[in-house]
Amino acid sequence: MRDRACLCRAHPSIRPPKQVAWIRGALVTSGTQPRAVLTRSAPLEDGLIYKLPSIVNRLDLGKFFSINQPLEVELGSGDGSFLVEYARRHPEHNFIGVERLLGRIRKMERKGLRAGLTNLRGVRIESAYFLEYLLPRQSAIALHVYFPDPWPKRKHRRHRLINERFPILAVQALVPEGKIYVRTDDHDYFEEMSTVFDASPSFRPIPIPVELSTLLTDFERDFQSRGIKTLSLAYELQVPRSE
Numbered sequence: 001m002r003d004r005a006c007l008c009r010a011h012p013s014i015r016p017p018k019q020v021a022w023i024r025g026a027l028v029t030s031g032t033q034p035r036a037v038l039t040r041s042a043p044l045e046d047g048l049i050y051k052l053p054s055i056v057n058r059l060d061l062g063k064f065f066s067i068n069q070p071l072e073v074e075l076g077s078g079d080g081s082f083l084v085e086y087a088r089r090h091p092e093h094n095f096i097g098v099e100r101l102l103g104r105i106r107k108m109e110r111k112g113l114r115a116g117l118t119n120l121r122g123v124r125i126e127s128a129y130f131l132e133y134l135l136p137r138q139s140a141i142a143l144h145v146y147f148p149d150p151w152p153k154r155k156h157r158r159h160r161l162i163n164e165r166f167p168i169l170a171v172q173a174l175v176p177e178g179k180i181y182v183r184t185d186d187h188d189y190f191e192e193m194s195t196v197f198d199a200s201p202s203f204r205p206i207p208i209p210v211e212l213s214t215l216l217t218d219f220e221r222d223f224q225s226r227g228i229k230t231l232s233l234a235y236e237l238q239v240p241r242s243e
Helices: 081-089 102-114 127-134 154-159 166-173 187-198 210-214 218-225
Strands: 071-075 094-098 120-123 140-146 174-184 203-205 231-237
Touching: 071 081, 071 127, 081 094, 081 102, 081 120, 081 140, 081 218, 102 120, 127 166, 140 166, 166 174, 166 187, 174 187, 187 203, 187 231
Parallel strands: 071 094, 071 140, 094 120, 140 174
Antiparallel strands: 174 231, 203 231
């Protein structure tokens, strides 16, 4: 949610990825690619925030969860208002919440611990970087992107998480027939989201499940209380037809 994006390869003019420099003081950058890898410790024994052992190697999901289950990822999970409740309702799935702000991801962690969830983990890093470089290929059955930063000024729109490259990255991350669920309150951003997905031959629009449409994020509750309309999209990764 309101999570700034910086796709390093897509935008070489942007400064090297300082957005990941705070990961436990472990990151050193060189050019446009990170080169330092190790943090000091393994995942928290009693917490839900996973400490990344590397920011250049894709994750070993076997170290995230004790049970191998279908995985869903929320990019920009905020304080976990949506994800914690959704994970509670679906113990048969595993969930990762990606959030760069420490205060927000700690709120998600506290909520998840209070709920006794063992199928939820948090990763503190930029969502775009996580999607492109860390999430294993064809590992997720769903991506949730709710109220990412709209970057309303035209000169800043290159920072948007969902842009012309996002469908390509989503194809890499999703299993066949994997889903993408998107929400925003920004009409211009909504048009861009619709355009990039409609232009992709890999995705087709699908109805949004009732359960998802009624499960609100913290931003969404605030918008509704102020009478601000929110907009939603859902797409499915199409399985190529055999000849």
